[in-house]
Amino acid sequence: MIDVGRFALAISFFVSIYVIVVSLIGVLKKDVRMVASARRGIYAIFFLSSISVAVLLNAFFTDNFQVKYVSHYSEISLPGYYKFTGLWAGQEGSLLFWIWGMAMAVALVAFQNRKERDHRFLPYAYAILMVIYAFFAILASFMTNPFDLFPANQIPADGNGLNPMLQTYGMIIHPPALLWGYVGFAVPFAFAMAALITNELDPLWIKKTRRWTILSWILLSAGNILGSEWAYAELGWGGYWAWDPVENASFIPWLTASAYLHSVMIQERRGMLKVWNMFLVVVTFVLTIFGTFLVRSGVLQSVHDFGVSEMGPYFLTFMFAVIAASFYLIYYRWNDLKSDNQLESFLSRESTFLLNNVILLALAFATLWGTMFPLISEFVTGEKITVGPPFFNQVNIPLFLVLLIILGICPLIGWRKATAENLRKNFILPGVLAIVTAIALISSGMRDIYATLFFVFSVFVTVTIYMEFHRGVRARKKLAGEGVLKALGSLLWKNKRRYGGYLIHSGIIMIFVGITGSSAFNVEETQTLGVGEGLKIRDYTLRYEKIYFHRESNYDSATAVLTVLKDGKKQGIIEPEKRRYDKYAEEPTSEVAIERSLKEDLFVILASIHEGDKVTIRAKINPLINWYWIGGIVAFFGGLYVLLPEYKRKEEAEA
Amino acid sequence: MMKNRLHKIIFSLVSISIIAGIHGYLDVPQKVGLSLFSKGDKCSPIFCGLNSGVPSIPRLAYADVQGEVEEALICQCGCGIVLKHCPHQDCGYAIPARKYIAELVKEGKGKDAIIEIFVKRDGQKALAAPKKEGFNLLGYILPFIALLGAAFFVSRVLKSWTSRGMREEEKVLEHLPEDKGSELDKKIEEDLKKLD
Numbered sequence: 001m002i003d004v005g006r007f008a009l010a011i012s013f014f015v016s017i018y019v020i021v022v023s024l025i026g027v028l029k030k031d032v033r034m035v036a037s038a039r040r041g042i043y044a045i046f047f048l049s050s051i052s053v054a055v056l057l058n059a060f061f062t063d064n065f066q067v068k069y070v071s072h073y074s075e076i077s078l079p080g081y082y083k084f085t086g087l088w089a090g091q092e093g094s095l096l097f098w099i100w101g102m103a104m105a106v107a108l109v110a111f112q113n114r115k116e117r118d119h120r121f122l123p124y125a126y127a128i129l130m131v132i133y134a135f136f137a138i139l140a141s142f143m144t145n146p147f148d149l150f151p152a153n154q155i156p157a158d159g160n161g162l163n164p165m166l167q168t169y170g171m172i173i174h175p176p177a178l179l180w181g182y183v184g185f186a187v188p189f190a191f192a193m194a195a196l197i198t199n200e201l202d203p204l205w206i207k208k209t210r211r212w213t214i215l216s217w218i219l220l221s222a223g224n225i226l227g228s229e230w231a232y233a234e235l236g237w238g239g240y241w242a243w244d245p246v247e248n249a250s251f252i253p254w255l256t257a258s259a260y261l262h263s264v265m266i267q268e269r270r271g272m273l274k275v276w277n278m279f280l281v282v283v284t285f286v287l288t289i290f291g292t293f294l295v296r297s298g299v300l301q302s303v304h305d306f307g308v309s310e311m312g313p314y315f316l317t318f319m320f321a322v323i324a325a326s327f328y329l330i331y332y333r334w335n336d337l338k339s340d341n342q343l344e345s346f347l348s349r350e351s352t353f354l355l356n357n358v359i360l361l362a363l364a365f366a367t368l369w370g371t372m373f374p375l376i377s378e379f380v381t382g383e384k385i386t387v388g389p390p391f392f393n394q395v396n397i398p399l400f401l402v403l404l405i406i407l408g409i410c411p412l413i414g415w416r417k418a419t420a421e422n423l424r425k426n427f428i429l430p431g432v433l434a435i436v437t438a439i440a441l442i443s444s445g446m447r448d449i450y451a452t453l454f455f456v457f458s459v460f461v462t463v464t465i466y467m468e469f470h471r472g473v474r475a476r477k478k479l480a481g482e483g484v485l486k487a488l489g490s491l492l493w494k495n496k497r498r499y500g501g502y503l504i505h506s507g508i509i510m511i512f513v514g515i516t517g518s519s520a521f522n523v524e525e526t527q528t529l530g531v532g533e534g535l536k537i538r539d540y541t542l543r544y545e546k547i548y549f550h551r552e553s554n555y556d557s558a559t560a561v562l563t564v565l566k567d568g569k570k571q572g573i574i575e576p577e578k579r580r581y582d583k584y585a586e587e588p589t590s591e592v593a594i595e596r597s598l599k600e601d602l603f604v605i606l607a608s609i610h611e612g613d614k615v616t617i618r619a620k621i622n623p624l625i626n627w628y629w630i631g632g633i634v635a636f637f638g639g640l641y642v643l644l645p646e647y648k649r650k651e652e653a654e655a
Numbered sequence: 656m657m658k659n660r661l662h663k664i665i666f667s668l669v670s671i672s673i674i675a676g677i678h679g680y681l682d683v684p685q686k687v688g689l690s691l692f693s694k695g696d697k698c699s700p701i702f703c704g705l706n707s708g709v710p711s712i713p714r715l716a717y718a719d720v721q722g723e724v725e726e727a728l729i730c731q732c733g734c735g736i737v738l739k740h741c742p743h744q745d746c747g748y749a750i751p752a753r754k755y756i757a758e759l760v761k762e763g764k765g766k767d768a769i770i771e772i773f774v775k776r777d778g779q780k781a782l783a784a785p786k787k788e789g790f791n792l793l794g795y796i797l798p799f800i801a802l803l804g805a806a807f808f809v810s811r812v813l814k815s816w817t818s819r820g821m822r823e824e825e826k827v828l829e830h831l832p833e834d835k836g837s838e839l840d841k842k843i844e845e846d847l848k849k850l851d
Contacts, residue, residue, distance in 0.1 A: 235736075235742040236742060237740030370798075386782060388737060388783035395795065
């Protein structure tokens with residue numbers, strides 16, 4: 001059975017080579033049958049990689065510990081849903097999962113375009129996607145094969161178990177979202193390169209990949225947010241983002257992809273920024289490979305990495321080959337990538353989009369620079385250093401602030417040319433409300449400059465978004481004679497891209513508010529308590545009632561029971577827990593207890609247990625933190641809304 | 656006039672970020688995670704709860720020093736997280752290090768002195784962020800230099816595009832009878848409205 005998985009994976013590699021060859025022959029000889037054969041080859045690859053995944057999953061669920069990978073990441077008593085997550089818990093399995101995601105994406109692309117025969121760039125796009133697939137398949141088949149077996153006389157009776165920190169519900173969604181986000185960016189990259197090769201540089205390749213780009217962006221966003229939720233609920237330090245190299249590795253392509261999603265609008269509307277968009281597509285894809293490299297090479301220390309492996313040089317070679325080939329193609333088509341139009345005014349939405357791109361790229365550069373700086377510094381000075389949160393906070397906060405300001409200014413400035421009068425009119429309300437907010441915050445005692453600025457500009461941006469909706473509803477009321485709700489409904493339905501975009505911006509504002517509140521105004525207290533004693537933190541008192549111990553399938557647990565009193569009134573019971581997993585007895589974990597509200601979280605950790613049932617409790621209040629998660633959800637659904645089919649006017653639909 | 660205005664906007668925004676960066680450079684908030692801001696002693700009542708009847712418990716001064724030191728040092732167990740928040744409950748580095756810091760605090764040593772002891776013992780890698788001196792200073796300032804360069808480059812590109820665009824527009828209009836020009840403009844406006 002295991003051999004079936006191994007062979008399916010190896011055969012899929014050879015089929016990918018076949019697809020590359022027949023795609024290229026098909027397009028060069030203009031043989032449609034060859035291209036059709038390539039497409040069927042792509043479906044076969046998806047089928048083969050699905051078999052490999054199914055075989056590995058079966059090995060997990062049947063506790064087949066002869067498979068080294070299964071024995072490393074599973075055990076008999078591991079709950080079923082965590083056996084499922086074992087698929088992406090380690091180097092080999094996650095690489096197989098990456099491959100499967102890639103095969104699925106390419107199969108979907110082939111299926112979507114099965115009736116397209118007029119575009120030469122499609123077979124090239126298939127070939128490029130298959131080159132990427134082949135690279136990963138060769139690594140998985142011949143370097144880190146998830147189907148490697150123990151000799152028959154050395155099969156362990158039970159596995160090592162899954163790392164306790166990975167035994168959390170977040171593990172079910174977070175890694176797949178990130179991995180599929182990474183995979184998805186291969187599609188716009190392949191189409192962009194194919195457009196360059198064939199010189200079919202009209203916006204068709206952008207239209208064909210728009211949904212892929214947005215979907216990948218949504219998945220990457222969801223992956224990042226879910227990752228921070230995992231850190232918050234599982235790592236037990238009360239924070240959610242540690243500027244860890246691997247976190248950064250998924251954040252950097254998110255930034256460049258966000259820049260691309262904005263600047264590509266200018267190309268679609270005005271035929272401008274073609275070179276820039278090509279550059280962003282390439283950079284985003286290369287950064288996804290870079291992220292994969294960071295996790296898998298062990299060059300930088302991280303709580304996420306898979307340890308040192310020999311794959312680093314292969315990833316680096318692949319990355320540099322991609323960069324060299326892509327930039328050569330851009331250079332080769334430089335003249336064909338010239339803009340169709342020129343800017344009519346400095347003060348236009350196009351300019352603000354460019355400015356937004358500069359800031360997003362500056363953030364990406366600063367984060368990449370900080371992530372790689374330990375290596376650079378060691379190379380230059382010979383001394384190892386660490387670049388941690390204080391560095392990133394100092395460098396990135398000002399850039400985030402400017403990004404926030406641009407988020408507000410952008411919708412106030414029209415496409416092509418804005419007049420001074422329009423600007424004045426559009427800026428008055430948000431400007432005044434921002435000033436009022438500033439006065440209110442300062443007079444209420446807020447002295448933190450950054451926090452004040454972030455709140456003030458969040459209000460500014462929120463008002464500009466509201467104004468956009470208000471203007472649209474008013475126009476529909478006037479022109480179509482609709483009521484407010486119907487006008488709002490029509491507005492949202494008929495302009496999904498625009499208003500979905502504003503929903504995403506609203507989500508981003510909420511995220512900024514959540515970060516600001518929880519960072520600037522959190523408080524923390526630690527205290528050792530005997531039964532009946534209380535820990536006081538702001539207006540809460542945590543009264544320690546008792547501790548009880550129990551046994552689950554694969555761990556022992558100790559749970560402290562604390563009564564939460566707020567202003568002296570009982571609010572409820574909170575139960576932080578400590579676990580000691582059988583297979584990781586030397587690494588006890590904390591299961592935090594969180595009392596959530598829109599105003600703040602009461603975050604309680606059972607830090608240690610002492611003789612006489614005494615416990616040390618660490619409590620933290622994180623104000624406004626839940627707006628971070630809510631913002632993530634709003635941005636996620638805003639993104640999904642943008643993905644819905646575009647509304648077509650009657651005459652367009654008939655045409 | 657418009658050009659100057661945008662120039663001003665671009666440079667104001669870049670200036671804000673650079674000034675803010677310098678502000679951060681001068682006053683380092685040694686905090687962990689995405690703790691974007693230094694935590695002020697005074698909290699806005701909006702977030703603290705205006706009618707709190709429970710006074711906060713007095714904490715010993717050394718507890719603050721301990722926390723600050725633990726946030727300024729990186730755990731060397733491989734987790735890559737600051738000492739205070741190492742997620743490993745039985746960490747072979749973090750637990751003895753915290754005890755050692757507590758002892759040093761009790762001896763009366765200040766934050767900087769304790770950090771220096773760790774740097775001497777474990778090297779510069781013990782710090783959560785490198786000192787702003789020598790080559791490492793470049794780490795802090797290069798992102799802002801890059802931003803300034805990018806902003807300058809973009810403003811030049813915008814300027815050249817705009818003037819070229821304006822020249823081309825003028826040329827087209829010169830060769831068009833007035834009524835045709837306005838018809839053309841109307842058509843463009845209509846098309847753009849459709850796009851919008």
